[in-house]
Amino acid sequence: MWSYLIRRLAYNIPVYFSILLLVMLALRVRDPVFGRLGKNATQEDITALRAELGLDRPFVYQYGDQVRQVVTFTFDEKSWDYDGQTVGEVLRRCIGPSLAITIPALILTSLLSISVSLVSAWFRGRTLDKSLVFVSVLGMSISFLVYIIFGQYFGAYRLNEYLGKDLFAIYYEPSASNATLGEFVTQVWPKYYLLPVMISVIVAMGYDTRFYRAVMVEESSRDYITTATAKGASHGKIMFVHMLKNALIPIITRVVITIPFLITGSFLLERYFGIPGMGNQLLMAVESGDFPIVQSFTAVFAAIYILSNLLTDVLYALVDPRVRLS
Amino acid sequence: MSTSPATSTAAEVALSVRNLTTSFRTDRGIVTAVEKASFDLHRGEALGLVGESGCGKSVTSKSIMRLLPEHITRYGKDSEVMLGPDNLMGYSGRQMRDIRGNRIAMIFQEPMTALNPVFTVGWQLDEALKYHTKLGRSERKRRVIELLDMVEIPSPEKRYSEFPHQLSGGMRQRVVIAMALACEPEILIADEPTTALDVTIQAQILKLMNDLRERTGTAILLITHDLGVVAQTCDRVVVMYAGQVVEQAPVRELFHNPSHPYTRALLRSIPRSGKKERGKRLATIDGIVPSLTNMPPACRFADRCDCREDRCTAEPPHLVQLNEDRSVRCHFPVHSD
């Protein structure tokens, strides 16, 4: 098992460094300093800003420096938008809100859609199954943005109007960022984050349920299921013990596949509800040309993604003896 | 040939299949894979079920245990699978569960896929005992190791905690057999248990099954392509063609004077020359098996039969009892004497 994990690590590390390379090259297609200062900038300003960020050094040095920042997780360059704050400080401030959306969304979506898919597979071919499949295809054909807009309208405006008090906030309020951890969990999260999370779950349910159902149906036609039935195992035992454990392998793959989707979702939700997460921050940085933030945030997103891939590999090894023992 | 006592009508019937009709709902409408199949399985005997690929052997065996996917399978109204006094067709899911693996057990064709890859061999064997016996955990473990030992798996204690992919094909099939025998069933259905294995292992597995039958008196329904295996192992034979039973006879009589033209063609197709060829699948008979969606209205073998007459395409033949233990479905059966 260890040798397997080390192999996976050895594969992913070079991939990460090449991502970093690609990202840094792409970001230098346009001169970031021009982009920031505009056409009327003086030559001195340009030279000064370029020197500040070390953009005047050979590319190899810049690359090395970025690698150092990622490896040590320092990100000590100064943001151009936030006076006197380093990219690292901005990053640390943004990670929390992003995780507060993505992690609960990921967990809820997976649990719910796996349960629904099991129900669907259990009633395979019957009306309930058919309607679930039908509804999920319909749901998949509507844009994420439409869900968000209606989610806010019904979940916040109309509901608040109906209840006469603000259950879910329509838009984030900056004061919420000062909450302590306790306040965050009991007040801030339910008020500002729960609605976006629910929207995210509803959108993802269609895709995931359909996928998981297909997995369950596929698994249910396997020979070992017939063997187990012939042994006298009950329907429940077969679904929840024999099938589910085998299905964990495609399920884990799926969870990882949904991570980029989840990130996209959190970009939209953060943007729409004004939540100060990493996605929202990256978008603002792109708009204002805050190069240090764009560069480092991209690097962090790629790192998160690679790490989640590695995590999958670990999970595979835990679930599938064929991987563990090879 | 078998050493067990020759079957007589007096032998106790262990399982009786009557008018078994099995249809599937498919994209192309309802197709009937097995039609009005009837045969008896006597206690302690080995009954061979033979026929070309696709003739409905597996569907028949899975119908007996009701293992076919429920949402697309329909059984005929008058179909009966009598186990003792009870008709399994009328059993509830829960009653069926008590039968499966306990009174009727099954061995499958593909040892590579028949075991669940993510559970240990021991766990999977233990499962059968857990459902059907009242043994405690440690007693069950002892019994599982005993079973593994019985099917001649070396170092059973070690294999107990291994996963299926760590075993060879032959060993996996032994595990499947051990699993089937765990609760000492009255009836063992073996659906081509040896096709996927190489010849030496095949012989070992067949011997194993035969030994067990003699020791425990389990009745075996052996489904196979291989007439050589039938000759070696079985007491009686049921021949199926295109979803119907076309002939039933004691093995010796079937081989010496087959009645149905299909059976004769089948026997002719066995390569007689070298013994080496024995393990081979049936050589083909001229013509093709009619498709399920397009069955000839009268005799289903008519297109390929060399004894065909006008009557064969006009009216369907019925299964006719020739003597006490022979029957045939043909207007013009071949008389040997």
Add this chain to the structure above:
Amino acid sequence: MSDSSANDSRVLRKFLRHKPAVVASVVIAVYGVVAFVLLVVGVITLPDTLKRVGAELQPGLSSERLPEKRLLDCEWLIDRIASLSERRNPEKALAAFSDMGVRRIADVELDELLNRIDLAWESYDELADIEDVTAAAAGTLDDPDVPPPAEVRSMLTELEKRTDALLEPMTKAEKSTRWFELLLGTDRQGRSIFYRAVYSVRVAILIGLVTALLSVTIGTLAGLAAGYFGGWVDNVVTWFYSTFASIPNIVLLILLAFMFDGGHIDGPINKVTGGLLDRLIGGRLDETLIPVYIAFTATFWIGPCRVVRGETMKIKELEYIQAATVMGFGRARILLRHVLPNVTYLMLINFSLLFIGAIKSEVILSFLGLGVKKGPSWGIMISQSKSEVINSFFWQIGTATTFMFFLVLAFNVLSDALQDVLDPKHV
């Protein structure tokens, strides 16, 4: 696999038996025809989608507007014309108004026009006295001074008639154009929702077609080469797709949008090419859909590449390919004649899936301000309707969503059917 023509007709028959798939294909064809007509014949042009066709936020399907709203609309129009007629050079000002596009001012003497304006105001004043016209017309207002509901309604009709008299009567053709313009209502700026939604079909089909074609072509070529040649080719391709696949889609899209934003290629790369790159494309991409195509293709090619590579590696091991290799057929020939036909089904399935991906991603990018920059698209419409929804006006979001829904649904159904028919083993 070798008897591919017999196989093809069997597959086709299986496909045709799949009724939802046939319906889906028809739906897609209809969208395709609409897009083609718009592109080539140009029934609805870009200016059509940008001009004002009536009062803002008018509901569609000629559904009953609130009396209050009708009153306001009349007020707006009378007021506009009245103020024009009070200018120092009223004739010229009024003529200019007619240029705004929708309808001309009635072709009468100025005196007569002023007269009609007075009449209209008169009618308006009566109604403006009522506190809540909507309630009055419904008869739910408890005020003895207010005329009965039937009378309020006829007063409204009269007002509209008088207001209408300020404008040139419409010809038959104008009337029907108008009917279409207002069919699904108007947005916040009084633009025709119907026109915008239909025009967006063009944008959607263009984006879908171009990106799906490009991605599938690039992905398939890379996948074929990697799978077939193996060795360093495989290493390079695998390196590229692992790298691209390890940046979350949205981040890559944002990155690419950042690259093209403002359009000037003035970084070090430009120096390397001696300024050529910037002169060629700098500043020209912004108005087109090209940045969107590039961004989508850069992320979408990975899917087809991965599956085609896997399939090619499997096919390469097949006996007849091995035999062809041994017999000395050229590698290119084997690739094109034997391997390519066996991966076309993957190309088809991927094309369909990526088409959906492109249409949906367009909405997201447009919302983030990185997508379509000029003219309408469903994404732009949905993003704009954000503020309308808060005012409980659903015509724009509803229309854009519905238009998109049927196209995406059709592709979803088609993808499923293709998978069923062409790749039954697929989960």
